[in-house]
Amino acid sequence: METLKFNVNQRPIEIHPVPGEMLSAVLRDRLKLTGTKIGCDELECGSCTVLLDGEAVLSCVYPARKAEGKQVVTIEGLASNGTLHPLQDAFIQHGAVQCGFCIPGQIMTAAALLGVQPTADGDTIRAMLKDTLCRCAGYPTLVRAIQAAGESIQSGAPVKGPALRSASSKSNIGRVVARPDALEKVNGEALFTDDYVFPGMLHARVLRANTPHAVLVGLDVSKAMELPGVIEVLIADDIPGQNSHGIVIHDWPVLVGIGEKIRYIGDALALVAAESRVIATQALELIKVEFDRLPVITDPVLARENDAIAIHENGNLLKHITVRKGDVTKGFAEADVVLEGVFTTPMTEQAFMEPECSIAKPTPEGRMEIYVGSQIPYADRDQIARTLGLKIEQVRVIGTLVGGGFGGKEDIAGQIHAALLAQRTNRPVKLLFDRNESLVVHPKRHPTQIRVRLGAKSDGLLVAAETELYGDTGAYASLGEKVMTRATTHSSGPYIVPHVSVDCYAMYTNNPPAGAFRGFGVTQSAFAIESLLDMLAENLGIDPIEIRMKNALRVGAETNTGQLLTESVGLIECIQKVKSQIQEKVGHDDLFAARRVDGLPNLRRAWGIAAAYKNTGLGGGAPDKSIAEVELYADGSVEVRTSAAEIGQGLNAVLQIIASEALSVPMENVRVLLSDTDLTPDGGPTTASRQTYMAGNAVMYAAKIVQQAMATSLAEKYDVPPKEIKFVEGLAHVNGHAIAYGDVVGLLRAEGRQAKATYEYLAPETQPLGTGGDMHFAYSFAAQAAEVEVDIETGQVYVLNIIAATDVGRVINPLGLLGQVEGGVMMGIGNALTEEFILEEGLLFSDRLARYRMPSFLDTPAITSIIVEHPTHDGPFGAKGVGEISSIPTTPAITNAIYYACGIRIRHLPVDQDWLALEILKKLETE
Amino acid sequence: MNYWDQYLLPNSIDEALGMLHEGKGSAKVIAGGTDLLLDILQSRHPAVDALIDITRIPEMQVVERAYDRIYVGGGTTHNDIVANPLLQQNAHCLVEASSLIGGNQVRNVATIGGNVAHALPAGDGSIALLALDAEAEIASRTSRRWIALEDLFLGPRKPAFEPSKEILVRFRFPVLKAGESTMFQRVMRPQGVAIAILNMATWTRKSVEGIIEDIRIAIGPAGPKPLRARKTEQSLRGKAVNEGTLSEAVEALLEETRLRTSPHRATRAYRKHLLSVLLGRQFGNIGPQRGR
């Protein structure tokens, strides 16, 4: 037996590694040091970084034995004697922590660097951390935090906080504060689902179809059942309840049964629970599968042809979505110029750093508890109960921390499968996806083909827009209809267009399902319209800013769907602010001219601009509701409870701020409990940039009710009118007395009342598409400018600068907002330049992280965030959503800039440098 | 179905060779493991009985100068190469190549020996060493021999020695003299696989008047193995660099390279185009490039 002696966090350790054991497994499984995270198990992401004799190494593919005699430091060992390492301190203060999954890796990689080079500059930091990925992507903030830590190490002085200033010294709204979960996320204590272990827990694996279209004709699991250590193998026949799931339509089989159809490679055929993950994996190989293959459809346009084989019983059309406004024929007749373009966008992948994990745990009372990092806990509960044949009250979903979601954790992943196995075995079951399974299974961004025709008067005023979209929703509906509806309604951009006609076909194919992904369809249509608008501007000899200003939505204007905008439209201000920033940077008025670079004749630089809008909330007539509870305790603390997901965006901080403001208590007295279907009321889905608005409102109103109850009680006791009672910082001032909130709790209880309120917030009513009314209750607006550098010889494109102006209504949480803007911009850069989920006939080429490139520190430009505040009347303190809008204009701003830099129009995403270089060459040859 | 059964940490080459011998073909040398382990984990390489980790063999970590040659141990990590003043002085192209490999964490464990032994046609380290006219010392149980890098590759993933029997101990190449310089460049694709679309390393000796007295050019992927562009070198030798000589050189280069379209990575046409761009840049003094 091999032995391994080494030091971990200065503690001598001696163990006997099993063959094939990696260092990460020793740290996480044996030593319970779960601060070291696994994002990929393939040396790509950096989440698993630890220090080995002071150097940063990746522990996931590092044989444990290789650490013999070495000193290992993990995130848990970085603080000394209870004092945080300056990096940990700086990460908290600067808001570098978002979902937190990558943070241990970031800190350890940075610790190795600062250990030898505390004065490292931005370029050095970016280069040394280039393969430590953060999908929340607050890269600029990460760099600033690392620099602040370096300065502190160098000088011995305390870490300097961020330059960002609070909006006001009086109010908590807009205050620069650290997130409530920042500490646990920098010291390694934060628990994500895979970090939980329960006694007797089994490990599950799922047999996937691995073929895109077929009929399952044979499935033999007997050999797998016989493997020692295998406890249970389940197939479709074993399902007690309904064998399907889906957020909107239940068209996705939980397990494909014999005689049934396989519609994409990720379809589940059998479930294994075993004493270890290794055994479960071996068992999968013993299952015999037979299928009759069917022709594979991967193109949504071909899927719509009459003779196309039907993927679902009702054919391949999920939904034909239309928008009609005015009379486009008349509109085009009035136009002086008509331009048309076809644009395509690829499938892209959320690539949250934390792969999906679910743990199902049966309770002695016969209930089922599911631990999962999910975006919609209540929808999970319904879907699990349905398949298990349980009442919904018998299922409890306990939300764990979510290591990023971006829309990709709205559908069921492993929740139902883990629960089925737990139900059958009566033991806790963990189902962890490896990165490959994560890439295979969850719904992604719709590949979309968009044909737009725009008509304008010679002065640039738009008169007509006609658009046709084909969205590839893959094998199952997921949120496909909703996503493509958003693509359709937003297809003319944030502009006034009197005559509009849009047809969108959301088509089933045999590709992996497409569903929610930050931007929700608008990312795709914005690329098309913003590109064509620039082409139109050029055609008319009008400046790209001017054409946008001229047509911009404003108060009093009507959207595509005929909604009259009556307030909170900050678009023009966004565009103006971006313009003056470019002017400042360029130093002259020819803002979009290509510029050369001294001494580097191969480079061209230019700016480009784009604008966008994005709804907050579900809209379209769907009742949008959020319930929150606020409770005051005798110790003066306050608990806020709602089932809304914290997926990195900082919702916990937002709710803490809102509750403290509404109740007039110090922020540190407020705890936020999220996403436990037993303990927290339904906050609805965390989607559509809706939680700041929805949960924010629910919490605000609940807090106000609690305060009213306090006022009533105190008024009676002290015999003063309630309005004479002043609430300040956790104290009620009555008649010269200052009574601590905690003492008011006693008073309320003595009267038989609770110091608690539940509020069900209903968003302003919206109307279905086609009725012409208010389709959404609020919209956020943004304009962004990108400065790119094109290497005209190699076709390489780099983004040097992004200016992002965003109308968010009202800033609640400035650090969280900055994180959303930086992260959104980085995703937009990825969408333009690096990201493409590559499929070959329904099979994955992008089958691991190494084949799906997302932006790293090296792709990070200087990002200037400008916040514009046009409050919306019904938003909490005027706030509306920001999660998606920040990401939408980035891509077209970049592709428009590429055009100004080198004269080549990008019509297909992501930018193909190979094609671009050859196009530039052709162009130069003909000139 | 373990990825490996035994993980051994020998302290000397003889010990390691003995372990390989005992492994009877199912033992394999491992250095950083950044290629080999991923190949095993992702089923491109069968599981092995024993992994023989050579990174604790002092002889294989040494970087030194002896007379007019530089010696670089096969177990030297890319980060050690980057930080080494001797190599910064004498092997700029290798330092540059190593600095571009992976991220910091990978460079802390991945070795130059592993890069070469992995024998990819566009291994960045291999391409740099090829331009340096390096040789590799291969130790077997019975002997040690020096093989010129050009002869070290049989084809993709096929080195001309047997990592289940033999060890690549170290590399050697001449020190850099007055008038000599080296350079390394590569172009990557921002999407998909992170393997160079094209990389190129050169070593040049120029006269005071700027005449190319001697030159070595290495390119990948331009065939099944890292390519020394001998015809192109010949076309440039004895000439001053100008548009005429460069376009002749590009002609020669196109003739002796076998460029392919690799799906999701690059078209042949783009690679052809890049050949001339990169060759031009070897002489054109283009400024620092951004990387990904």
Ligand SMILES: Cc1cc2nc3c(=O)[nH]c(=O)nc-3n(C[C@H](O)[C@H](O)[C@H](O)COP(=O)(O)OP(=O)(O)OC[C@H]3O[C@@H](n4cnc5c(N)ncnc54)[C@H](O)[C@@H]3O)c2cc1C
């Ligand atoms: C994220 C990432 C990025 C990467 N980026 C690049 C890149 O940009 N450019 C690039 O070229 N490569 C890159 N690689 C590939 C790899 O890291 C390098 O090729 C590295 O140098 C391999 O060294 P190693 O020590 O890890 O080799 P190992 O994986 O240990 O070994 C590789 C092969 O060589 C054999 N071997 C190793 N050492 C010896 C020896 N001394 N004697 C005999 N046989 C030996 C092994 O048996 C095995 O067959 C990357 C890898 C990863 C994971």
Ligand code: FES
């Ligand atoms: S988990 Fe190790 S690099 Fe991703």
Ligand code: FES
């Ligand atoms: S904070 Fe980095 S991945 Fe979320």
